[in-house]
Amino acid sequence: MASNRPAPQGAYVPNDDDFGGYEDSSWEEWNPTEESIRPVRGRHRVHKRGGGGLARSSTVLGVGVIAAVGAGGIATAQGGKPPVSIEMPDLSAVTDSLPEAKSLPGVGSLISDDSSDSAAADNGVTVAAAPLSAAGVSTADAEQGTTDAGEALRARIMEQAENQQDQADDAVQKAAEEAAVKQAAEQAAAKQTAAEKKIAAEKAAAKKKAEAEAKAKAEAERLAKLAKSYTLPVASYTLTGTFGQPGSMWSSGYHTGLDFAAPTGTPIKAIHSGTIKEAGWAGAYGYRTILELDDGTELWFCHQSSMNVSAGQKVTTGETIGRVGATGNVTGAHLHLEVHPGGDSTGVDPAAWLRGKGQSL
Structure with a gap:
């Protein structure tokens, strides 16, 4: 769309009634020159009444509005004329017959009333659209942001595999703990048995020693007694x-x-x-x-x-x-x-x- 040069301000000198008797000396009369009144290139299409429909796009309407504003400004500058009245086409009949945008296939997911999506968009975060098909997508999958049925199935399979792996790891850890407990109990029992055997052996050795000492003492007493009743045959030999x-x-x-x-x-x-x-x-x-x-x-x-x-x-x-x-x-x-x-x-x-x-x- 071609752009227009800005319209020059009209040579308007306010009177005393406009500013309470104050006259600004900076205002001066505008003398148009060849450069300032060069014709604007291109032509704008003016909307005619009676037409309607989707053919008249927002672009055309926007151009019309700009043109109207520009015309009004020029009119005001040139003589204080009232602004040009531009009538907008009545599109109510067309818009009433159009379906809701959210009901269109593939479009509903692009439109969201959730404020969080707007906030995310404002922050530069891309919001994932909902999957076109909800097959195999659970509520938890939707909450986790899963947007594809295959991806959801893959995620669930991976979750199940991780659960099975965790269960296997727990079983292995439990078995290792039980084995460690059993080994510790066996070692404790072995140590206790060894200690008991050692104590028993020490007691047996002490008992045997005591018995041997008692026997030796008894034998010594017997021999001492016998020595009194026995003698060697010769004294010197x-x-x-x-x-x-x-x-x-x-x-x-x-x-x-x-x-x-x-x-x-x-x-x-x-x-x-x-x-x-x-x-x-x-x-x-x-x-x-x-x-x-x-x-x-x-x-x-x-x-x-x-x-x-x-x-x-x-x-x-x-x-x-x-x-x-x-x-x-x-x-x-x-x-x-x-x-x-x-x-x-x-x-x-x-x-x-x-x-x-x-x-x-």
Whole structure:
């Protein structure tokens, strides 16, 4: 649309009545020139009455209004003429027959009475239009701004997948927590069991130790008591032969007793009280005395130089029954002692037997 030059102001000088007698000297008469009255290019179409309809667009109406205003201004400037009256076409008949814009397909979503949309538009925020089809779009989807049925379905599937993943994660976490609790309980139970076993073992060891100490104490008391009723056969001696010692000088191939080497004539004492079962010559044993104890054990005292008792005689512990000699099969003066429990021909180690009676060799 062509633009017009602004209309010059008319050479109007107000009188005294207009301003209460005040005359402004800045007003002057306007003399039109060739440049100021150059004709306006283009022509405007003037609306004629009787026409109507949508063909007359808002653009034409706008031009008409501008032209009317311009004409009125010129008329006023040129002589104070009244403004030109322009009549607007009556469009009520047309607008009444038109459908509501919101009911048009694809247009209703573009028109919103919500003030929030206007505020969003004022703030430069693009407001999403509602979906043309509401299939698969729930109220929550609409509130969340989902504008497409496929997008809504995708969102719901993703939400369901996330829920399932959360449930799986919760199950895994719960299983891990239960496993941790179970493991902690097992470890606690194992520690408790180990502690109980340790305590039980310590108690058992203490009990065993106490029992051993008690047994040793009892044995010591018994030996001390026995020591009073038992004694060694000679007071001063040297052990020159032990039980079981091998050698060709013994007819059995090994030594059957314990040898106490001492000078000839050294007193031989009764080891314990008992009865003299035999006293006399015994071949390789030389002069031998057999003392039978109350439990049937026989004590043989061999190689004596002399004997002080006879068979059937009662003797007591420490009583002299003979003297050390070198009779029989010997290489020097000594006492050969044998111990035969129950009168058996096979003897036992005299050293162990004496220690069992509280004697120290």
